[in-house]
Amino acid sequence: xxxxxxxxxxxxxxxxxxxxxxxxxxxxxxxxxxxxxxxxxxxxxxxxxxxxxxxxxxxxxxxxxxxxxxxxxxxxxxxxxxxxxxxxxxxxxxxxxxxxxxxxxxxxxxxxxxxxxxxxxxxxxxxxxxxxxxxxxxxxxxxxxxxxxxxxxxxxxxxxxxxxxxxxxxxxxxxxxxxxxxxxxxxxxxxxxxxxxxxxxxxxxxxxxxxxxxxxxxxxxxxxxxxxxxxxxxxxxxxxxxxxxxxxxxxxxxxxxxxxxxxxxxxxxxxxxxxxxxxxxxxxxxxxxxxxxxxxxxxxxxxx
Amino acid sequence: xxxxxxxxxxxxxxxxxxxxxxxxxxxxxxxxxxxxxxxxxxxxxxxxxxxxxxxxxxxxxxxxxxxxxxxxxxxxxxxxxxxxxxxxxxxxxxxxxxxxxxxxxxxxxxxxxxxxxxxxxxxxxxxxxxxxxxxxxxxxxxxxxxxxxxxxxxxxxxxxxxxxxxxxxxxxxxxxxxxxxxxxxxxxxxxxxxxxxxxxxxxxxxxxxxxxxxxxxxxxxxxxxxxxxxxxxxxxxxxxxxxxxxxxxxxxxxxxxxxxxxxxxxxxxxxxxxxxxxxxxxxxxxxxxxxxxxxxxxxxxxxxxxxxxxxxxxxxxxxxxxxxxxxxxxxxxxxxxxxxxxxxxxxxxxxxxxxxxxxxxxxxxxxxxxxxxxxxxxxxxxxxxxxxxxxxxxxxxxxxxxxxxxxxxxxxxxxxxxxxxxxxxxxxxxxxxxxxxxxxxxxxxxxxxxxxxxxxxxxxxxxxxxxxxxxxxxxxxxxxxxxxxxxxxxxxxxxxxxxxxxxxxxxxxxxxxxxxxxxxxx
Numbered sequence: 081x082x083x084x085x086x087x088x089x090x091x092x093x094x095x096x097x098x099x100x101x102x103x104x105x106x107x108x109x110x111x112x113x114x115x116x117x118x119x120x121x122x123x124x125x126x127x128x129x130x131x132x133x134x135x136x137x138x139x140x141x142x143x144x145x146x147x148x149x150x151x152x153x154x155x156x157x158x159x160x161x162x163x164x165x166x167x168x169x170x171x172x173x174x175x176x177x178x179x180x181x182x183x184x185x186x187x188x189x190x191x192x193x194x195x196x197x198x199x200x201x202x203x204x205x206x207x208x209x210x211x212x213x214x215x216x217x218x219x220x221x222x223x224x225x226x227x228x229x230x231x232x233x234x235x236x237x238x239x240x241x242x243x244x245x246x247x248x249x250x251x252x253x254x255x256x257x258x259x260x261x262x263x264x265x266x267x268x269x270x271x272x273x274x275x276x277x278x279x280x281x282x283x284x285x286x287x288x289x290x291x292x293x294x295x296x297x298x299x300x301x302x303x304x305x306x307x308x309x310x311x312x313x314x315x316x317x318x319x320x321x322x323x324x325x326x327x328x329x330x331x332x333x334x335x336x337x338x339x340x341x342x343x344x345x346x347x348x349x350x351x352x353x354x355x356x357x358x359x360x361x362x363x364x365x366x367x368x369x370x371x372x373x374x375x376x377x378x379x380x381x382x383x384x
Numbered sequence: 385x386x387x388x389x390x391x392x393x394x395x396x397x398x399x400x401x402x403x404x405x406x407x408x409x410x411x412x413x414x415x416x417x418x419x420x421x422x423x424x425x426x427x428x429x430x431x432x433x434x435x436x437x438x439x440x441x442x443x444x445x446x447x448x449x450x451x452x453x454x455x456x457x458x459x460x461x462x463x464x465x466x467x468x469x470x471x472x473x474x475x476x477x478x479x480x481x482x483x484x485x486x487x488x489x490x491x492x493x494x495x496x497x498x499x500x501x502x503x504x505x506x507x508x509x510x511x512x513x514x515x516x517x518x519x520x521x522x523x524x525x526x527x528x529x530x531x532x533x534x535x536x537x538x539x540x541x542x543x544x545x546x547x548x549x550x551x552x553x554x555x556x557x558x559x560x561x562x563x564x565x566x567x568x569x570x571x572x573x574x575x576x577x578x579x580x581x582x583x584x585x586x587x588x589x590x591x592x593x594x595x596x597x598x599x600x601x602x603x604x605x606x607x608x609x610x611x612x613x614x615x616x617x618x619x620x621x622x623x624x625x626x627x628x629x630x631x632x633x634x635x636x637x638x639x640x641x642x643x644x645x646x647x648x649x650x651x652x653x654x655x656x657x658x659x660x661x662x663x664x665x666x667x668x669x670x671x672x673x674x675x676x677x678x679x680x681x682x683x684x685x686x687x688x689x690x691x692x693x694x695x696x697x698x699x700x701x702x703x704x705x706x707x708x709x710x711x712x713x714x715x716x717x718x719x720x721x722x723x724x725x726x727x728x729x730x731x732x733x734x735x736x737x738x739x740x741x742x743x744x745x746x747x748x749x750x751x752x753x754x755x756x757x758x759x760x761x762x763x764x765x766x767x768x769x770x771x772x773x774x775x776x777x778x779x780x781x782x783x784x785x786x787x788x789x790x791x792x793x794x795x796x797x798x799x800x801x802x803x804x805x806x807x808x809x810x811x812x813x814x815x816x817x818x819x820x821x822x823x824x825x826x827x828x829x830x831x832x833x834x835x836x837x838x839x840x841x842x843x844x845x846x847x848x849x850x851x852x853x854x855x856x857x858x859x860x861x862x863x864x865x866x867x868x869x870x871x872x873x874x875x876x877x878x879x880x881x882x883x884x885x886x887x888x889x890x891x892x893x894x895x896x897x898x899x900x901x902x903x904x905x906x
Contacts, residue, residue: 165501
């Protein structure tokens with residue numbers, strides 16, 4: 081659990097982070113969302129002391145992070161960067177093994193853990209001898225994630241981890257990431273400017289603007305109960321898609337007037353995915369309309 | 385073809401000396417380079433961490449780099465003496481800038497994202513430096529070492545000026561003796577060394593870290609080997625430490641004559657005349673091959689040893705001029721002869737001392753002297769034709785030129801034009817023969833050995849006695865070139881062996897024979 085209390089950071093007269101407080105719980109992915117320059121990355125980097133706050137305190141599992149040496153603190157925090165930040169002179173195996181080597185793990189333990197992660201991240205073993213410049217962007221980013229996960233730390237920080245990827249690679253990697261069991265026992269904080277990424281990955285979302293945390297809550301709360309017009313306007317552009325995405329088929333099930341034909345195929349999907357699927361085939365036209373009606377019923381109750 | 389063969393003959397005859405010089409050259413280059421790496425890389429790392437220091441450090445290294453090498457070597461003598469030590473330190477200074485600058489550029493040029501990644505993964509400063517920054521900066525750092533190595537091979541030729549050996553001995557000896565084979569025997573290996581070092585380091589630049597590590601071990605061994613070599617080779621016990629110019633080393637009326645006629649085997653060091661007086665004064669050298677009228681003899685309280693077996697031919701100075709020119713300018717001969725016999729060795733030494741050490745202008749020194757001799761007359765506003773006087777490129781000739789100018793302007797109606805600083809004997813003489821100048825002061829010994837070059841038998845015969853030498857050059861110049869030697873000015877600016885006065889007195893040495901006896905004693 082990460083607790084941030086009244087943290088501020090100024091660069092000259094510019095307030096990069098202004099009295100931000102929030103908590104990130106165990107086993108959750110908290111997304112810090114905002115436009116560039118809103119202070120989200122600075123806030124993230126204060127948690128592993130890449131940036132030192134001017135005032136305020138940060139606790140990890142109740143311990144003030146300033147009471148530890150920065151190097152020791154960082155070895156217990158996984159970190160994924162925007163451009164992967166792999167070492168160009170190390171091959172993939174060496175890149176993944178950086179932290180275990182700093183922690184003096186045995187060779188065998190490093191090897192078996194590396195292979196385990198490769199499998200989970202859908203990477204092949206032969207990549208181990210490649211150098212970063214020989215990999216695609218998606219592969220590099222996966223290696224970056226493996227490097228951050230290998231020591232199985234209780235905290236994982238991610239700074240725009242998928243920002244440099246194309247849309248198709250991005251959505252594939254989102255799926256994998258959501259289903260990654262490695263994240264189950266961690267507190268993960270992810271920074272992004274991509275609204276749909278925030279909604280796809282985040283259990284909770286913290287929206288920041290001009291160094292301040294404007295609202296923090298679940299995706300549904302952000303959409304249906306915005307605290308002010310800034311929050312409302314922020315999501316206005318993608319609103320419809322987001323609403324479909326945060327509603328799962330299971331949630332709208334009670335409002336369905338009849339049994340869907342393709343019920344089994346969409347059991348675990350959200351409404352957006354189900355509608356996408358129905359719209360590809362004429363035979364599902366009835367299903368499409370039924371689901372849409374059910375969703376509209378469900379939605380009416382959310383905005384009350 | 386004959387030229388080429390004689391070059392190979394020279395190489396074969398001198399191969400031992402050549403190998404020694406190549407060894408010394410490599411030793412100097414490597415030792416200074418490794419020291420520069422040991423100093424430069426940590427400095428580069430330091431300024432990459434404290435950027436505020438970078439301007440200061442890079443600026444100072446840049447300024448040191450611009451100090452002319454000879455001047456730098458000159459500064460080194462009072463601090464470090466002569467031999468390998470000052471040479472290595474001077475070379476180290478020259479190698480520093482490219483190494484510091486490239487280390488700094490290499491480390492600050494590492495992608496900040498990668499550095500941040502290293503920090504975020506929990507590396508401390510040293511881990512980051514050795515695991516990330518150094519490996520990534522290595523190509524740039526090695527490029528700096530490569531530049532430094534090539535610079536050092538070049539500058540190491542100057543090490544021969546401070547008796548540190550190296551290929552400069554052949555190069556500068558060859559230039560002084562006008563011996564192209566000797567120059568090439570030094571210059572070609574030096575160029576090859578530079579190219580080879582550049583290639584080897586260039587290869588390393590592309591190789592992996594593992595090979596690099598291996599190479600560093602090999603370099604370490606070379607360092608220790610050359611270090612030991614210098615430790616043992618530069619300290620042979622000598623009763624008298626002699627330092628001779630490269631030119632003196634190769635001449636019959638120099639070290640060769642000292643060996644064959646005096647039986648004097650001094651095992652001398654080779655130094656530049658620019659620094660040898662200073663080195664003698666600092667007691668880094670005991671015996672040097674100077675010129676008998678040099679002002680520094682007085683300044684540094686040195687004493688000239690008597691050449692009791694006369695191996696040094698006399699170098700009496702006198703103006704040389706075409707017979708035709710003398711007829712063209714009536715009264716000129718009498719005017720120039722006003723100076724004849726007026727300046728002896730000690731007066732000339734004193735005059736040189738005033739210009740070289742007291743920094744008086746040649747005009748002032750010339751005028752003061754003429755006034756003291758009651759020869760000075762105020763200059764006429766000449767209306768006649770112009771006489772052009774030439775001089776070689778050292779102080780004594782400038783003083784003589786000023787005196788002749790004042791005399792001509794005072795005693796005749798001719799106008800005077802001066803052409804100072806004509807490189808060497810050959811240039812002055814050609815200028816005279818081609819009527820670019822009308823006369824210049826020349827030395828009888830130079831006329832004999834450099835211009836006439838008669839057989840060795842003739843040289844031996846006529847060089848024993850100054851009058852015979854003068855008579856011989858006078859006769860031969862008239863015959864061969866239609867040139868006149870006017871009356872000698874009086875002083876003899878010959879080669880001379882000299883020591884510190886205090887040491888010479890202590891050891892009771894006045895002549896070269898006595899020096900030989902002292903050295904022969906056990």
